[in-house]
Amino acid sequence: MSQAKLIALAAVVFLSCTQVTYAKTFCKPSNTTCWPNSTEIDALKQSLGPSINRQLKWTNSSQPRVTAVPINSASDQPLYGLSQNASLDPVYVRSQVDLGNTCFQPDASRYISTFCLASVRNYPYEGWTPAFVVWPVNASQVQIAVKFARKHNLCISVAGTGHDFLNRHSCADGVLIRTALLKDAVWDLTDTKGFGNADGNVKFGAGLVFSEVHKSAADNNRYVSSGWATTVGIIGWSIGGGHGPFSPGKGLGVDNILEVDIVLNSGELVTANSMQNSDLWWAIRGGGGSNWGVITAITIKAYKIPTGGFSFWQASWQGTFCNASLSQLDSFVDIYQNWTLTLNNQFGGLTFISPSFTNKTSDCLGTWSIYMSYVFQGPSTNANLTQFTTALTNAIKPTTSSTTSYANWWLLVQNKALEPIWPFAYLTPSSDYIGGLPSVLVSREVMSNGKWAAYAKARIRECLTRKNDNGCTRHEMYQDITGNVGSPQDQQVSISEGFRSAIVHYLVAYQDSTQIKALYSLGNNSYFSESAYTMDGFAERYWGSNYQRLQEIKAKYDPESDFACTHCVIGATASSDGITQFASYYLVLTLMSILISLF
Numbered sequence: 001m002s003q004a005k006l007i008a009l010a011a012v013v014f015l016s017c018t019q020v021t022y023a024k025t026f027c028k029p030s031n032t033t034c035w036p037n038s039t040e041i042d043a044l045k046q047s048l049g050p051s052i053n054r055q056l057k058w059t060n061s062s063q064p065r066v067t068a069v070p071i072n073s074a075s076d077q078p079l080y081g082l083s084q085n086a087s088l089d090p091v092y093v094r095s096q097v098d099l100g101n102t103c104f105q106p107d108a109s110r111y112i113s114t115f116c117l118a119s120v121r122n123y124p125y126e127g128w129t130p131a132f133v134v135w136p137v138n139a140s141q142v143q144i145a146v147k148f149a150r151k152h153n154l155c156i157s158v159a160g161t162g163h164d165f166l167n168r169h170s171c172a173d174g175v176l177i178r179t180a181l182l183k184d185a186v187w188d189l190t191d192t193k194g195f196g197n198a199d200g201n202v203k204f205g206a207g208l209v210f211s212e213v214h215k216s217a218a219d220n221n222r223y224v225s226s227g228w229a230t231t232v233g234i235i236g237w238s239i240g241g242g243h244g245p246f247s248p249g250k251g252l253g254v255d256n257i258l259e260v261d262i263v264l265n266s267g268e269l270v271t272a273n274s275m276q277n278s279d280l281w282w283a284i285r286g287g288g289g290s291n292w293g294v295i296t297a298i299t300i301k302a303y304k305i306p307t308g309g310f311s312f313w314q315a316s317w318q319g320t321f322c323n324a325s326l327s328q329l330d331s332f333v334d335i336y337q338n339w340t341l342t343l344n345n346q347f348g349g350l351t352f353i354s355p356s357f358t359n360k361t362s363d364c365l366g367t368w369s370i371y372m373s374y375v376f377q378g379p380s381t382n383a384n385l386t387q388f389t390t391a392l393t394n395a396i397k398p399t400t401s402s403t404t405s406y407a408n409w410w411l412l413v414q415n416k417a418l419e420p421i422w423p424f425a426y427l428t429p430s431s432d433y434i435g436g437l438p439s440v441l442v443s444r445e446v447m448s449n450g451k452w453a454a455y456a457k458a459r460i461r462e463c464l465t466r467k468n469d470n471g472c473t474r475h476e477m478y479q480d481i482t483g484n485v486g487s488p489q490d491q492q493v494s495i496s497e498g499f500r501s502a503i504v505h506y507l508v509a510y511q512d513s514t515q516i517k518a519l520y521s522l523g524n525n526s527y528f529s530e531s532a533y534t535m536d537g538f539a540e541r542y543w544g545s546n547y548q549r550l551q552e553i554k555a556k557y558d559p560e561s562d563f564a565c566t567h568c569v570i571g572a573t574a575s576s577d578g579i580t581q582f583a584s585y586y587l588v589l590t591l592m593s594i595l596i597s598l599f
């Protein structure tokens with residue numbers, strides 16, 4: 001035997017002995033030994049209180065949104081009105097007729113069953129339809145649902161709003177647990193629980209969305225760190241990272257998590273915080289959704305509203321792809337780049353550059369527009385606000401600009417336009433698109449050395465040669481993370497280190513497998529919740545050197561991988577010599593085939 005063969009054999013033997021914690025084979029509908037029969041399904045329904053009123057209905061803008069709203073839903077009702085005038089069922093069971101590719105089609109031929117309505121979520125992938133959709137009303141009912149799934153060896157996925165971009169709220173033929181009915185809100189304004197946050201804390205049920213959260217906060221003279229959209233859910237946003245207007249001042253979603261209540265795969269309900277199950281608490285502060293258990297409640301930090309409230313500054317610029325106008329856009333990019341470095345933690349904002357070629361007959365008919373909105377934690381009269389906004393608008397005159405003040409954040413979000421969910425398989429990878437929302441975290445260094453600006457200018461110019469494809473796309477710069485001057489940088493988080501040195505989360509959709517390399521040359525890390533679907537080395541990109549520890553914690557709390565999702569943490573235990581080993585069936589199989597070919 002040659003040396004190479006010996007090494008290969010040793011590797012296969014070693015990896016085969018390592019505990020394999022992924023690639024669990026779940027029960028299939030055709031297997032009558034494990035698949036639940038009608039008596040067992042009825043028993044599940046009965047155990048979930050079938051007569052409890054379960055309603056998800058939106059009144060009007062005087063009241064907060066209650067969950068996400070799918071596109072083209074009459075009077076903006078969730079679930080296409082399934083629960084507008086009636087109670088939801090505790091369990092929806094898939095029938096043969098629901099087994100099309102997806103429940104919905106973008107054209108008029110969509111088929112709608114109550115099962116499809118109850119499982120509505122963003123960009124569901126083909127072939128990933130759950131078999132059961134459960135609507136628990138409290139943590140005990142979540143436990144019942146998890147135990148049912150375990151008993152029948154079914155995979156478990158979780159959806160609150162269903163806003164996830166990367167299909168992480170899905171698993172084929174399993175149990176989809178929907179948490180939207182868990183709506184408790186308990187405020188502790190004086191920190192009697194002793195978490196150490198002077199302005200207090202709040203325990204939210206897993207079903208609350210930011211619209212409800214901001215209303216509840218305003219009623220208590222507080223605000224919380226949040227995303228921009230109103231129907232995004234508190235859980236998915238918080239545990240994957242969580243950027244938004246207040247993050248530069250008050251931290252990302254992960255930084256604000258004080259405690260979670262979570263139902264583990266065993267069916268046990270546990271609490272995780274800095275003292276109790278602290279490894280799980282750390283993992284949840286960045287380890288992402290649907291992977292550790294079902295979170296039933298989350299306690300986060302609360303903040304007193306700044307004197308004078310909040311200011312909302314907006315500005316826009318417009319131009320064409322004629323040379324003179326295009327060089328103005330170049331100037332903007334250069335000036336903006338320097339400007340971002342000067343902002344302190346009172347600011348959090350976003351900048352979108354949108355190039356477009358609707359009329360492709362001449363370069364000069366191409367257009368670009370820039371939209372900026374920055375939130376300032378303080379009144380519009382504050383000298384820092386006027387100093388920094390005029391620094392930019394004096395350097396390059398905007399088409400429009402305005403500043404509006406709000407006594408609390410609910411007053412702004414109350415009338416915000418809806419960002420609907422799309423229940424079709426749209427962001428799916430294809431031959432010329434890697435899928436999802438390709439993005440990169442850009443450090444202060446890359447922002448100051450001109451690399452970001454050079455990339456952005458070149459990519460915008462690509463529109464001239466790619467008028468007919470999706471390559472001419474929007475550039476989204478989110479300066480709403482924790483890279484501003486004076487931003488808090490809690491270290492007890494499992495997000496990547498690159499998230500901490502980053503000043504902008506930069507998103508440029510529609511990349512193919514070649515183009516993405518240029519984007520990734522701007523940074524080694526990407527944001528878990530808004531990133532490409534196809535990603536080599538995803539674990540490094542999301543978690544960097546935190547990944548090994550995350551794998552061990554996954555193996556401890558979900559040893560059989562009943563919770564699994566795309567590009568999520570895969571469990572692995574530390575081997576006896578202390579080296580963490582990651583082994584999947586695929587790796588073993590690959591090595592075996594190499595071995596076979598060698599002999």
Ligand SMILES: Cc1cc2nc3c(=O)[nH]c(=O)nc-3n(C[C@H](O)[C@H](O)[C@H](O)COP(=O)(O)OP(=O)(O)OC[C@H]3O[C@@H](n4cnc5c(N)ncnc54)[C@H](O)[C@@H]3O)c2cc1C
Pocket residue numbers: 122157158159160161162163164165168169170179206226227228229231232233234235236237240241242243244288289290291293294295296419420529530565
């Ligand atoms: C319109 C829109 C705007 C957005 N804006 C921002 C933004 O400003 N800032 C930002 O950071 N992100 C933003 N995002 C991304 C957003 O944070 C993610 O899509 C996030 O995952 C959504 O969380 P959710 O709970 O609403 O969605 P869901 O699809 O319900 O859940 C998201 C993930 O969390 C898991 N999950 C949900 N609930 C639970 C639970 N109770 N227990 C365990 N796992 C759970 C799901 O399985 C899934 O993996 C936006 C997304 C959309 C669609």
Ligand SMILES: *[C@@H]1O[C@H](CO)[C@@H](O)[C@H](O)[C@H]1NC(C)=O
Pocket residue numbers: 027031032033034153
């Ligand atoms: C059916 O399920 C049983 C119990 O989980 C399992 O032992 C068996 O291997 C499964 N059969 C097939 C064909 O997958």
Ligand SMILES: *[C@@H]1O[C@H](CO)[C@@H](O)[C@H](O)[C@H]1NC(C)=O
Pocket residue numbers: 037038039040
């Ligand atoms: C369903 O399964 C249970 C438990 O295996 C069994 O006791 C019961 O007889 C089955 N019911 C039907 C209708 O097959």
Ligand SMILES: *[C@@H]1O[C@H](CO)[C@@H](O)[C@H](O)[C@H]1NC(C)=O
Pocket residue numbers: 059060061062
């Ligand atoms: C909104 O609904 C509430 C409760 O049904 C009602 O009292 C109020 O008049 C409505 N407001 C508007 C603006 O329609």
Ligand SMILES: *[C@@H]1O[C@H](CO)[C@@H](O)[C@H](O)[C@H]1NC(C)=O
Pocket residue numbers: 080081082084085
């Ligand atoms: C619910 O009732 C209202 C008022 O009668 C009606 O307008 C609406 O269409 C109903 N919704 C559904 C989904 O049936």
Ligand SMILES: *[C@@H]1O[C@H](CO)[C@@H](O)[C@H](O)[C@H]1NC(C)=O
Pocket residue numbers: 048049052137138139140141
């Ligand atoms: C959950 O709800 C069910 C049905 O209303 C109720 O019987 C049960 O006591 C509740 N559990 C808890 C912990 O509140």
Ligand SMILES: *[C@@H]1O[C@H](CO)[C@@H](O)[C@H](O)[C@H]1NC(C)=O
Pocket residue numbers: 321322323363364
């Ligand atoms: C822009 O300048 C280049 C180089 O001088 C020239 O080739 C091109 O035709 C110009 N385009 C427009 C739209 O003016």
Ligand SMILES: *[C@@H]1O[C@H](CO)[C@@H](O)[C@H](O)[C@H]1NC(C)=O
Pocket residue numbers: 334335338
């Ligand atoms: C940006 O800052 C650098 C370094 O201070 C400087 O050299 C450059 O001229 C600035 N660019 C613009 C457009 O202000």
Ligand SMILES: *[C@@H]1O[C@H](CO)[C@@H](O)[C@H](O)[C@H]1NC(C)=O
Pocket residue numbers: 359360361365
């Ligand atoms: C595109 O612009 C040209 C020049 O202005 C014009 O003649 C033509 O009608 C336009 N085409 C469309 C589809 O608008």
Ligand SMILES: *[C@@H]1O[C@H](CO)[C@@H](O)[C@H](O)[C@H]1NC(C)=O
Pocket residue numbers: 344345378382383384485486
């Ligand atoms: C302006 O910003 C500086 C630097 O971040 C800060 O120290 C100061 O308190 C701010 N001033 C006001 C009035 O908010």
Ligand SMILES: *[C@@H]1O[C@H](CO)[C@@H](O)[C@H](O)[C@H]1NC(C)=O
Pocket residue numbers: 446521522523524
């Ligand atoms: C990415 O990581 C490599 C290796 O550690 C390093 O050399 C490189 O500078 C990093 N890239 C950026 C943009 O930070």
